[in-house]
Amino acid sequence: MDPTRAWELWQKVRHQKPLVQCITNFVSMDIMANTLLAAGASPAMAHSAQEVEDFSKLASALLVNVGTLTPDWTDGMQLAAKAAKQNGKPWVLDPVGAGATPFRTKVIMDLVKLQPTMIRGNASEIMAVAGAAVQTRGVDTSAEVSDALQHAQQLARDLGCIVAVSGAVDKVTDGKRTLSVRNGVEMLTYITAAGCSVTALAAAFISAEPEDPLFATAAALSIFGLSAELGALGSGPGSLRVGMMDKLFNMTWHEAAGQGTTWQSQGLHITEDAL
Numbered sequence: 044m045d046p047t048r049a050w051e052l053w054q055k056v057r058h059q060k061p062l063v064q065c066i067t068n069f070v071s072m073d074i075m076a077n078t079l080l081a082a083g084a085s086p087a088m089a090h091s092a093q094e095v096e097d098f099s100k101l102a103s104a105l106l107v108n109v110g111t112l113t114p115d116w117t118d119g120m121q122l123a124a125k126a127a128k129q130n131g132k133p134w135v136l137d138p139v140g141a142g143a144t145p146f147r148t149k150v151i152m153d154l155v156k157l158q159p160t161m162i163r164g165n166a167s168e169i170m171a172v173a174g175a176a177v178q179t180r181g182v183d184t185s186a187e188v189s190d191a192l193q194h195a196q197q198l199a200r201d202l203g204c205i206v207a208v209s210g211a212v213d214k215v216t217d218g219k220r221t222l223s224v225r226n227g228v229e230m231l232t233y234i235t236a237a238g239c240s241v242t243a244l245a246a247a248f249i250s251a252e253p254e255d256p257l258f259a260t261a262a263a264l265s266i267f268g269l270s271a272e273l274g275a276l277g278s279g280p281g282s283l284r285v286g287m288m289d290k291l292f293n294m295t296w297h298e299a300a301g302q303g304t305t306w307q308s309q310g311l312h313i314t315e316d317a318l
């Protein structure tokens with residue numbers, strides 16, 4: 044696909060500066076908020092059941108992430124998702140560690156019933172949400188994207204939502220069409236909360252392109268991945284975090300289009316899979 048559309052959507056996000064209401068885990072709060080800010084959105088981390096419904100009126104999108112789950116957070120998650128639906132705001136779910144424990148899986152499946160606009164997880168998380176047999180290790184994947192693809196497509200059809208499976212090549216599907224995103228670096232798997240952050244970025248992108256959440260999700264994954272490619276300084280996860288954040292802030296059109304970089308970057312790389 045021509046990178047122009049993803050780039051223009053990004054500029055729309057920057058122009059609109061959507062407020063993304065984030066109910067997320069303690070590990071990810073900092074990097075997620077900074078990812079949203081660097082890319083041009085506006086984060087607000089607010090999880091109390093006392094205020095999530097009021098926040099929903101202000102926000103352009105909601106992210107729910109179950110990473111560091113405790114029972115006192117689940118009411119806020121449910122209320123926020125219901126309020127987003129009622130207010131016509133997109134909401135996205137990051138089912139961190141789905142399948143790892145019965146408590147976590149039950150909370151996730153109850154949230155899934157509230158019709159998220161998009162679910163993004165790694166391969167084993169998406170397989171667990173789809174009810175497939177998978178041995179979840181924790182929050183990192185124990186499966187390959189190829190193992191999860193058919194489950195993701197079925198899940199998307201069953202729920203009528205977008206499902207994204209991240210990994211070396213990300214797959215984003217509505218159950219009929221599937222997009223592949225070939226951006227990112229393997230070193231991202233050594234940065235905690237990279238997946239959490241890209242899910243939040245997708246919420247921002249979907250709010251700016253609500254009529255095409257499939258493409259908006261792929262665009263967010265592609266931009267996040269390319270920022271990591273261009274920002275990787277080569278020495279390790281610490282510098283990748285910094286370099287990636289800088290590229291989310293200052294990536295140029297030439298870099299997005301894969302032109303004029305000093306190495307072999309192809310730029311934003313989204314393709315549609317053959318049926």
Ligand SMILES: Nc1ncnc2c1ncn2[C@@H]1O[C@H](COP(=O)(O)OP(=O)(O)O)[C@@H](O)[C@H]1O
Pocket residue numbers: 164165166182183184209210211212213226227228229230231232236237238239241264267268
């Ligand atoms: N092997 C890889 N090569 C390139 N990019 C990757 C790889 N694994 C994950 N990514 C990227 O890292 C980000 C987080 O994905 P992932 O590690 O699958 O999620 P999680 O952190 O939730 O387990 C995504 O943008 C994804 O595209």
Ligand SMILES: Cc1ncsc1CCOP(=O)(O)O
Pocket residue numbers: 068070071110111139182234235236237238239240
């Ligand atoms: C390490 C950890 N533990 C609970 S949540 C969390 C962060 C997971 O982030 P990600 O799924 O993006 O790697």
Ligand SMILES: [Mg+2]
Pocket residue numbers: 139140164165182238239
């Ligand atoms: Mg994750």
